[in-house]
Amino acid sequence: MLSLRNVKKAYDGTEILKGITLDIGKGEIVSILGPSGGGKTTLLNLILGITDIDEGQLLYDGEDITHVPMEQRDFNIVFQDYALFPNLNAYNNIVYGLKNKPGISTQEEVDELIDLLDLRPHLDKPIDQLSGGQKQRVALARTLVMKPKVLLLDEPLSALDGVIKESIKERIKTVAKEFDLTTIIVTHDPEEALTLSDRVLILNGGKISQYAEPQEIITKPGNSFVQEFILNQLMIKRNNIFSLFGECYAQ
Template sequence: MTITLSGLSKTFGDFTAVHPLDLTIPEGSFFALLGASGCGKTTTLRMIAGLEEPTAGRILLGEEDITRLPPHKRPVNTVFQNYALFPHLDIQENVAFGLRRRGVKSVKKQVEEMLDLVQLGELARRKPAQLSGGQQQRVALARALINRPRVLLLDEPLGALDLKLRRQMQLELKRIQTEVGITFVHVTHDQEEAMTMADRVAVMYGGRVEQLGEPAELYENPRSTFVANFLGTSNLIEAEITTVDAEADELQVKAPGADGTLRLPAARCAAEGAGTGDRVLVGVRPEKISLTHKEDAGGVPEGRNRLTGRIRDASYLGVSLQYVIDTPACPELTVYEQNVERDTRLAPGAEVVLHWQPSHSFALDASQDATAGEEAV
């Protein structure tokens, strides 16, 4: 069921938690509201659930206006971070609770099907205290889904789990959503969680949607410094546009102290109307950059963007190596290299060449705060 938010807003006294918001959540999608604490994502979810009354605007479920409907009359169920299971009831009765409350007489088959969906059929007679956190979370999901809601709302449902279990449950949630086929709206502050599960993500900041799109689009083509920094790590280099090559659909920029010009696709420049002489922030993700020791600089392929620098710090992260490099164009530039064949010369103090494909660069409006989003990560 498609959810349409039209001019939806919420204020608490003088504080605006959610500015007027227009948003369409496609039917059958796994949709994430992503942002740091206080960005308005949970308030938005609570307005959809009917737990918070909007100050202005409308909420449509399909063609039906549900803005003023009480929570129990909305075809919507919510799963919270604290699973709120009944400790005195076994798992089977926890899942059956909603059906029994509605007066459904025969619940056995439906409960069994739902426990099979969340892969807990063998634990039906256990009490919640006998289950792990991940298993309790699955019970809460089953209890919500057995009511056949048109929309399932998830408010930080994995927040109480440890890292390894959280990653397992990310895959489980996506599997369950695919099987049942209903619309999931998931609130989270965890970027990896949103990127792993969601079909589309709305990145929220200060009560507004900063950018909306598929996870890969948001990561590869951020439209603001907040999104660039909040979704992973970005190196942002102050530069000036020197050439706009319309034929090649390319921009050439010059960064202070850089050996030559840097190039990037014009389509990846989010600074509207930017032209020759304008300043931009050129971005490149740390994993897109290759490192070559200065002694081997002649082997760097032609046509790549290049910077020279000196390694300040090197950290072993297991799956990768993280380098912090001082360059004339950008201090403390971060590079991730996959842990495959390590060049032992790449150690603090070594002079290096950093190089990457021009197509992996993007550009943002230089009037923005280059550090926006870093403190929220």
């Protein structure tokens, strides 16, 4: 569905992405993981269209969209800080984009989405009265009413913890399944990537170190970098990983 072919990007003569080639299937949740400066955000911005590709191709359903402007791609992003309008309540934030595209979602579809994300009790609240998890759900709803072809999430769980974080993870999984929505997530947290995604893309120095299902990354790390960056960090959170992968991790 979404394909990158030998995609390269440099800033001021420094290569940030060094020939990225991968395919992301329809309805898949893919996390982009790696150390700071590894190219995660740059790759997200290239897919969204904020940043131009220097070399290579970006394909959507076989069509070359490398030079298609961002507003024509119908890919939407939820930013790390949510970027909600503080002068509007939760409901008006959700439906704000429909002012310019009023027919893209019906009122029934908006209501179904509100209920799916359990936002009905909070619709009249000002943004500053919402918790972090509620703001995240409002931002997600505002994006989804626009029916994006691809959903991009920039560190969606970084400001959350505990039960709220787990709840949002489950909401993201539910939304992706409910709408068969291809979802691409940038995260710095290996546990988050491995427990949320169908596949994980691990970048290091602008190159792909491994692109595989979570279980394969756990049991068959692609190289020493993956072994050290992923598995060593996961030892700190091993109880959570055991609960998901069990015997695979023990091996």
